[in-house]
Amino acid sequence: xxxxxxxxxxxxxxxxxxxxxxxxxxxxxxxxxxxxxxxxxxxxxxxxxxxxxxxxxxxxxxxxxxxxxxxxxxxxxxxxxxxxxxxxxxxxxxxxxxxxxxxxxxxxxxxxxxxxxxxxxxxxxxxxxxxxxxxxxxxxxxxxxxxxxxxxxxxxxxxxxxxxxxxxxxxxxxxxxxxxxxxxxxxxxxxxxxxxxxxxxxxxxxxxxxxxxxxxxxxxxxxxxxxxxxxxxxxxxxxxxxxxxxxxxxxxxxxxxxxxxxxxx
Amino acid sequence: xxxxxxxxxxxxxxxxxxxxxxxxxxxxxxxxxxxxxxxxxxxxxxxxxxxxxxxxxxxxxxxxxxxxxxxxxxxxxxxxxxxxxxxxxxxxxxxxxxxxxxxxxxxxxxxxxxxxxxxxxxxxxxxxxxxxxxxxxxxxxxxxxxxxxxxxxxxxxxxxxxxxxxxxxxxxxxxxxxxxxxxxxxxxxxxxxxxxxxxxxxxxxxxxxxxxxxxxxxxxxxxxxxxxxxxxxxxxxxxxxxxxxxxxxxxxxxxxxxxxxxxxxxxxxxxxxxxxxxxxxxxxxxxxxxxxxxxxxxxxx
Numbered sequence: 001x002x003x004x005x006x007x008x009x010x011x012x013x014x015x016x017x018x019x020x021x022x023x024x025x026x027x028x029x030x031x032x033x034x035x036x037x038x039x040x041x042x043x044x045x046x047x048x049x050x051x052x053x054x055x056x057x058x059x060x061x062x063x064x065x066x067x068x069x070x071x072x073x074x075x076x077x078x079x080x081x082x083x084x085x086x087x088x089x090x091x092x093x094x095x096x097x098x099x100x101x102x103x104x105x106x107x108x109x110x111x112x113x114x115x116x117x118x119x120x121x122x123x124x125x126x127x128x129x130x131x132x133x134x135x136x137x138x139x140x141x142x143x144x145x146x147x148x149x150x151x152x153x154x155x156x157x158x159x160x161x162x163x164x165x166x167x168x169x170x171x172x173x174x175x176x177x178x179x180x181x182x183x184x185x186x187x188x189x190x191x192x193x194x195x196x197x198x199x200x201x202x203x204x205x206x207x208x209x210x211x212x213x214x215x216x217x218x219x220x221x222x223x224x225x226x227x228x229x230x231x232x233x234x235x236x237x238x239x240x241x242x243x244x245x246x247x248x249x250x251x252x253x254x255x256x257x258x259x260x261x262x263x264x265x
Numbered sequence: 266x267x268x269x270x271x272x273x274x275x276x277x278x279x280x281x282x283x284x285x286x287x288x289x290x291x292x293x294x295x296x297x298x299x300x301x302x303x304x305x306x307x308x309x310x311x312x313x314x315x316x317x318x319x320x321x322x323x324x325x326x327x328x329x330x331x332x333x334x335x336x337x338x339x340x341x342x343x344x345x346x347x348x349x350x351x352x353x354x355x356x357x358x359x360x361x362x363x364x365x366x367x368x369x370x371x372x373x374x375x376x377x378x379x380x381x382x383x384x385x386x387x388x389x390x391x392x393x394x395x396x397x398x399x400x401x402x403x404x405x406x407x408x409x410x411x412x413x414x415x416x417x418x419x420x421x422x423x424x425x426x427x428x429x430x431x432x433x434x435x436x437x438x439x440x441x442x443x444x445x446x447x448x449x450x451x452x453x454x455x456x457x458x459x460x461x462x463x464x465x466x467x468x469x470x471x472x473x474x475x476x477x478x479x480x481x482x483x484x485x486x487x488x489x490x491x492x493x494x495x496x497x498x499x500x501x502x503x504x505x506x507x508x509x510x511x512x513x514x515x516x517x518x519x520x521x522x523x524x525x526x527x528x529x530x531x532x533x534x535x536x537x538x539x540x541x542x543x544x545x546x547x548x549x550x551x552x553x554x555x556x557x558x559x560x561x562x563x564x565x566x
Contacts, residue, residue: 061430084432091427098423099296100470103479110420114431118417145478165431 012075013038014169014200015060021068022052022059029055031224032069037169042191042201042214044232047221053204054092056221057171060202061089073169085114088167090158092174092204093151104149104157105142108132111164132163135193137186152183159190170194172203176211184210208232268503276397277389277456277509281499283404284453284465285492289473290411291449292466293484294442297422303340303443304463307450309359310336311459312366314451315384320373325384326399330451336362337447341439387458387510389502396455403452410445411484418442419480456495458510464517465491472521475528490520 013036022030029052037043045053058064060071062078071078074086088111111132112125133139136156141149146157155175162170170191176184188210195201195214208215212232220228268274288304295301314332318325339358343351370376383391392400411418420428421438429435446466453462473486498513505512 063426063429082432084430087430089427089430091424099299099301100293100480100483101474101478102419102423103481106419106480107423110416110423110427111431113417113420113428113433116416117433118414121416143478148478161427 013072014074015202016072017056017060017069019069020056020059020066020071022055022064022066024055029224030059033221033224033226035219035226037200037202039200040198042195042216044208044211044215044218045202045204045221046218051221052224053221054173057173057202057204061087061171085165086168088162088165088170090162090170090172090175093155093158093177101145101147103143104138104146105129105133107146107157108160108164111161114165128166129164132160135163136160136190150180150183152179155179156183156186159187163194167199169200169202172201174204174206176205176209188214268500273390273392274503276392276394277499278496280392280397280400280456281495282492283400284456285495286488287404287407287449288453288457288462288465289469289487289491290484291407291442291446293470293487294411294418294422295446295466296470297419297480301463301467303337303446304450304466306340306355306359307333307337307447308459308462310362311450311454312381312384313362313369315381316366316369316373319376319380320369324395324399326396326451326454329454330403330448333447333450334444337443338440341443345436345439384454385458385460386508387456387461387513389456389499389509392455400452400455403448407445407449407452410441414438414441415481415484456499456509457513458508461510461514464514465495468514468517468521469494472517472524475524476531490517494520
C-alpha cells in the first residue's frame with residue numbers, strides 16, 4: 001500500500017511489533033507477530049475469536065507484557081515511551097459500570113489527562129473536551145449519566161474520551177461491537193474526519209462493515225500468527241459490486257508531507 | 266444550647282464534621298471501583314495498631330495510623346496482583362489484624378478487650394485534645410488528596426487500563442488511594458469506630474447517588490450527607506448514652522431510605538421526560554381540556 005511504498009524521512013512506523021510473543025497464563029496468544037503501522041495509515045486487525053487480535057493491540061500499548069520481541073511507538077521502545085498524549089486508546093467496551101454514576105462529560109474529560117496529567121483542567125482543555133463531544137455527536141448528552149446511554153452511544157463516549165487528548169494515533173479494540181446501525185454510521189463518520197485530518201489508526205475489527213472504505217490495510221491473525229497482511233479481504237455480497245471501489249483522501253504521498261492531526265491546532 | 270459549652274463536646278463536634286467530610290470522600294472512590302469492603306478490612310487491621318499503642322504506651326491514634334497504612338498498602342499489592350488467591354490473603358490480613366489486636370491488648374498491663382470498645386464503636390467523650398490534633402492534620406491530608414486529585418483518581422477508579430494509557434502514574438495513585446483510606450479510618454476511629462467506619466464510606470455515597478447523575482455531584486452530595494448525619498449522631502449521643510458510631514450509622518441508613526423513596530418518583534419523572542410511556546400519552550389526552558398543564562411528554566427536565 002501507499003504508506004510503505006515511499007520511505008519518508010521519518011520512516012519510523014507509528015506502531016511496530018517485532019517478533020512479539022505473549023501468553024495469557026500458560027496459553028500462548030501471540031506466537032511471534034510482526035506488525036507495522038505507518039503514519040496516516042488505517043490498519044484493521046482481523047481474525048476469529050481467540051486469534052490474538054485484542055492481545056496484539058493491548059501489547060502495543062503496554063497492557064500485555066511480551067515474553068519475546070519488541071514494541072515501539074513513534075520509534076521509541078515502549079519502556080522508554082512517555083509521550084502518551086500522542087496515543088488515544090479506545091478499549092473494548094464492557095457492560096460493567098462503576099459503582100458510582102458518571103456523566104458523559106466526566107468520562108470524556110478523563111481522556112484529557114494524557115495532557116494535563118496531575119495539573120488542573122484549563123480552558124483549552126475544556127474546549128478540547130467540547131470538541132471531542134461534538135465530534136461524536138454527544139454534545140447535548142454531556143450532563144447525562146453514561147449508564148443512561150445505549151451501547152452505541154456508550155461506545156461513542158469512549159471514542160470521545162480518546163479524542164479529548166488530541167492524539168495522533170488511535171488504537172481501538174472492537175469499536176463496532178454491539179453498536180446499533182445509526183451509531184455505526186456516526187462512528188464511521190467520526191473516524192473518517194480523524195483520518196482525513198492525518199490521524200493514524202490501528203483497530204481491531206470483527207468484520208469490516210461500514211468502516212471498510214477507510215481501511216488501507218488488513219492484518220489477519222490466526223492462532224497468534226499473521227496469516228495475511230495486505231489489502232483488506234475482498235468483501236462479498238453488495239460490498240463486492242463494482243463501483244464500490246473507494247478513494248482515500250489521505251492516500252497521495254506527495255501532499256501527505258506536513259502531517260497534521262487536525263485536532264492539535 | 267449548653268452542649269457547646271463543654272470542651273469535650275466541641276472537640277467531638279469538630280471531629281464529627283471531619284469524619285463526615287473525609288469518610289464519604291474517599292468512600293466515593295472505593296465504591297466506584299467496587300472496593301467498599303476495603304474500609305472494613307483496614308478497620309480490622311487498625312485494631313492491632315490501637316492495641317500496640319496501649320502496649321507501648323504511645324498514642325493509639327498514631328499507632329493505628331501506622332499499622333492501617335501498612336495493612337492498606339498490603340491490600341493494594343494483593344489487589345493489583347489480581348490473583349484468585351487474593352481473597353484468602355485478604356482474609357488472613359483482616360482477621361489476623363483483629364485477632365492480633367485482641368491478643369495484644371490483653372498483653373498490655375491492665376489492658377483488656379474492654380479497652381477496645383470505644384475504638385470499635387466510637388465515643389464522643391474520648392476525643393482528647395491530642396487525638397483532635399491528629400484527626401485535624403490527617404483529615405486535611407485526606408481532603409487534599411480526595412479533592413485535589415479527584416480527576417486523576419476518578420480516571421483510575423473508572424477505567425484503570427485507560428488511565429495507564431494516558432500516562433498517569435497509576436500504581437502510585439492506587440497506593441495513594443489505599444493510604445488515604447487507611448488514614449481516613451483512623452480519622453473516623455474515635456467518632457464512628459473501627460467496625461462501623463466502612464459504613465460511613467459507603468452509605469452516604471449510596472444515598473447521594475439515588476439523586477445524582479454524575480461523579481462530582483455524588484462526591485459532593487455524599488460529603489454533605491456525611492456531615493449532616495455525623496453531626497446529628499454526635500449530638501444524639503450527647504443526650505442518649507450510646508456509642509456515637511451506632512447513632513451515626515443508623516441515621517445514615519435513615520437518610521438512605523428517605524432518599525431512595527424520594528428518588529423513585531424522581532427517576533420515573535426523568536424517564537417520562539426522555540421517553541413518554543403509553544400511560545403518559547393517555548394522561549396527556551386527558552389533560553388536553555385544561556390550560557397550560559405542566560405534565561406534557563415533550564417537557565424535558
